[in-house]
Amino acid sequence: MGREPREFFQIGDASERTGLTQRTLRYYEEKGLLRTPTRMEGGFRLYSEEDLQRLERIKELRELLGFxxxxxxxxxxxxxxxxxxxxxxxxxxxxxxxxxxxxxxxxxxxxxxxxxxxxxxxxxxxxxxxxxxxxxxxxxxxxxxxxxxxxxxx
Amino acid sequence: MGREPREFFQIGDASERTGLTQRTLRYYEEKGLLRTPTRMEGGFRLYSEEDLQRLERIKELRELLGFxxxxxxxxxxxxxxxxxxxxxxxxxxxxxxxxxxxxxxxxxxxxxxxxxxxxxxxxxxxxxxxxxxxxxxxxxxxxxxxxxxxxxxx
DNA sequence: GCGAATTCTGACGTTCGCGTTAACGTGCGT
DNA sequence: ACGCACGTTAACGCGAACGTCAGAATTCGC
CATH class of the missing domain: 1.20.58 (Methane Monooxygenase Hydroxylase; Chain G, domain 1)
Structure with a gap:
């Protein structure tokens, strides 16, 4: 099997990678900007690479273009x-x-x-x-x- | 004398010309974005052409560039x-x-x-x-x- | 010079985009 | 099985950028 870079990111990692706070991630989810990410058994959010890309996208649209x-x-x-x-x-x-x-x-x-x-x-x-x-x-x-x-x- | 297009605009006219509300004009003044415009005797604000241009400028900087x-x-x-x-x-x-x-x-x-x-x-x-x-x-x-x-x- | 229209100054309300705190549940190494 | 880091929801808070009255003063058309 190919070494997939990693499939899941908990909110802490996701936050660090995107430069957005955990609060912001939850807020975006709440606002429907992200599909609710998959959760692990206990309810912990798991973000995929796609999710992170989407977040980057959102970040640019907001910070750079001011939407x-x-x-x-x-x-x-x-x-x-x-x-x-x-x-x-x-x-x-x-x-x-x-x-x-x-x-x-x-x-x-x-x-x-x-x-x-x-x-x-x-x-x-x-x-x-x-x-x-x-x-x-x-x-x-x-x-x-x-x-x-x-x-x-x- | 040259017919100057008009020298004074009350806040209503200024608002209409710039597309900003009266509240916004006063707010910008309060925030120091505009020098306090000249007033008529009773305290009514009188905006000059320059003021309007400055307002247009502010408008673009905000609405278009998101500053x-x-x-x-x-x-x-x-x-x-x-x-x-x-x-x-x-x-x-x-x-x-x-x-x-x-x-x-x-x-x-x-x-x-x-x-x-x-x-x-x-x-x-x-x-x-x-x-x-x-x-x-x-x-x-x-x-x-x-x-x-x-x-x-x- | 009178009434209607316009403007004035507070002052409180609102929306957006999160920050922060509280109280509590989960995952994991040992 | 325990401790501790990490995560969860819920709720309140906050600054920016105005909106929205209220109540009084001013200007203007006639």
Whole structure:
């Protein structure tokens, strides 16, 4: 058998790996951002690699892009659709229904892309403005330097 | 005299123009994000065009980039330094002090740029992932379409 | 100069995203 | 079988960023 890196992580390990607190992990679960992880007999949560990846994803969406947990949930749910359908690709029948779900998931994803594009545009112009500002700072500092040098020269 | 578009806006107008609520305007003022606007005799706030622009700026920094008001205040203050120094460029003396302020403002601005760059990178990779996902949705939908067509053909 | 519309200042309420504490149950090495 | 680290739920707390009255003052149109 291949040495699988490790299949289960208790909440402590999961917390350490993701940089999220245990409270946060439980909170995300409570909010439906994570499927309830499998538990061991006594009720201890066991996180899979997938769970950790999902958590990383959530973390980026929040910390980097500033989405609300509600937004993120919607996004992840849209994503879920694809996986679900993939899983039961062959066993189910109602193709029209699945196609409909797919279309709505696609729609949500598209909106996300557009939102990101919009943000990136704004960020780019803002970045330019900041760069200009730096240039002006430098010009001013340069002046100061010259003046100081002149004083020294007298 | 040139017809100046209009010099004063009461809080209602300002609110409408910026899309921020009156409460929010007062709150931002309270938090030091806006200099206290000039008031009319009775105490009614009068916002200038500049104020509105500043508000737009704040709005973007918050809604689009997800900065906290505290962060934004720091940024705007750094910006203020430049204007202040520009204003009293000739009348003051302590050049070393001004240069120091300039350097720190420059530093803050640089950090902002780096932060934006970092965010943009992440956003770009995320965007790519989403685009891939769209492609997969389309592929699946295509399959459905073909299957449906096949059924019709039978 | 009067009434309606607008604004003012508190002050308390709310939602989000967790932090923190309490009291109690589990897993595991020895 | 015991101790101890680790985990569990439940509940309250908290700072940020406003929302939402209440009650009084101000401005404006007519």
């Amino acid at each position: 609300s947990l509600a937004d993120i949930k919607e996004m992840l749910d849209a994503e879920e659709v694809r996986l679900q359908i993939k899983a039961e690709w062959r066993k189910d029948a109602d193709a029209a229904d699945k196609a409909q779900k797919l279309r709505s998931a696609r729609e949500i994803t598209l909106q996300q892309i557009q939102l990101i594009d919009h943000k990136m545009e704004k960020m780019a112009t803002m970045r330019d403005q900041l760069a200009e500002r730096i240039a002006r700072y430098d010009a001013n500092l340069q002046q100061y330097a010259e003046e100081t040098a002149a004083e020294h020269a007298t | 906290s008001l505290a962060d934004i205040k720091e940024m705007l203050d750094a910006e203020e330094v430049r204007l202040q120094i520009k204003a009293e460029w000739r009348k003051d003396a302590d050049a070393a002090d001004k240069a120091q302020k300039l350097r720190s403002a420059r530093e803050i601005t640089l950090q902002q740029i780096q932060l934006i760059d970092h965010k943009m990178e992440k956003m770009a990779t995320m965007r790519d992932q989403l685009a891939e996902r769209i492609a997969r949705y389309d592929a699946n939908l295509q399959q459905y379409a073909e299957e449906t067509a096949a059924e019709h053909a039978t």
